Amino acid sequence: MSFLELSLTLHARQQERVELALEDLGALSITLRDADADTPDERAIFEPGVGELPLWNEIVLDALFDSAADRSGLVHALHELVPGLAPDRFTFREVEDRDWTRAWIDRFKPMSFGARLWIYPSTVAPGADDADKIIVHLDPGLAFGTGTHPTTALCLEWLDATDLEGRTVIDYGCGSGVLAVAALKLGALRVIGVDNDPQAIEASRVNAERNGVADRIDLHLPEDFPRRRENILVANILAGPLADLAPLFADCVEPGGLLALSGILQGQEGELLVRYAQWFDDLAVAVREDWVRISGRRRG
Incomplete structure (x- = not known):
């Protein structure tokens, strides 16, 4: 190879x-x-x-x-x-x-996100003191996202702080599946993962299997994505696509449902806040290094 x-x-x-x-x-x-x-x-x-x-x-x-x-x-x-x-x-x-x-894996160490969530590489086995942790087992691979980038970290921390129990989450731009797997381990009933890269779909499937949650995740290319309203949508992509996809995302989140967006550089959030304010209330911005996360609640 x-x-x-x-x-x-x-x-x-x-x-x-x-x-x-x-x-x-x-x-x-x-x-x-x-x-x-x-x-x-x-x-x-x-x-x-x-x-x-x-x-x-x-x-x-x-x-x-x-x-x-x-x-x-x-x-x-x-x-x-x-x-x-x-x-x-x-x-x-x-x-x-x-x-x-x-x-790469040999340099990849356990990382915490929020109060409960951790990502462990396969080279580190959880110990007796880890019983209270929610652990996602994930190795660096061939698709986006291992938790090391600020945009991924912002989304993981938001998921950790959100009540996901019994809810369905859309992970749009699922990449490695790190956000999808984390949501399921944090209590989500089901996750719908979407990505335009077949390699990312495969990476998400493999990582879901490794974490024992493959029976609760549905993976789709965008053209096969079932457009129905769900409880929560998270998208860690780029500012341009986030602006273009705003109407679709608004249609995919039920009234009162939650939204989290990242992949946004500081300075790009203003236009996105105006765009998403057409459909979402309680819009809030969180910043890590030079990166931004926007969260909000679907109006209605």
Whole structure:
């Protein structure tokens, strides 16, 4: 099996934001190199720990994806998530098989979201002291979302703080299925997951099976999505699609039902608040780093 490597050159100040975006887009491994070295052999490889910054002003960032990843889709999503990236600084190449996923997993540690919810990788087994935790077992994979990106974290924290008992949740843009699985483990009766990427549908199915909730999740491509009104809708995608899909989302949430939207950069929330105010009340904004979550309640 081969992989697709995306390389881009950027300034050190862009590194954290680009790295978070790539992780949320499903990167299996991310490494950094000194862009100012004279030859490739002189470019030291650097894998920073949490909160650490690279040592160089100009960086070459290499991210590995599954070989079937959509190149143009990755570039478009990166431009949405990190405006200002120069398109002429993107390059792609095929690389040979290595156990990149295992190396990523070895760096992936348990993370908490809210009062009860945790995400554990397969390399960490819950212990006797974890009995009161609600644990989602999830490894980094080939679709969006492991909880490391602020947009995913914002949605997980919202789910943890919301009464989901006996309710049906629509997860629009389900990616890895992390939000869907978390909702089911937090008490949701059923989840309807929707994604336009068949690979994401498969990732959601596999992760639901690993967590023992596959019998309570229905997965659909957008054209097969059953458009009926449900209790809760969560969508962690991008600001542009969130604006376009507003009428659909309004039709899919019952009166009094709840909505949570993320994938929104600070500065983009104003237009979305105006758009969704046509159908939703109690609109509220939460911010983590440079990212925003909007939540609200369906009018009626």
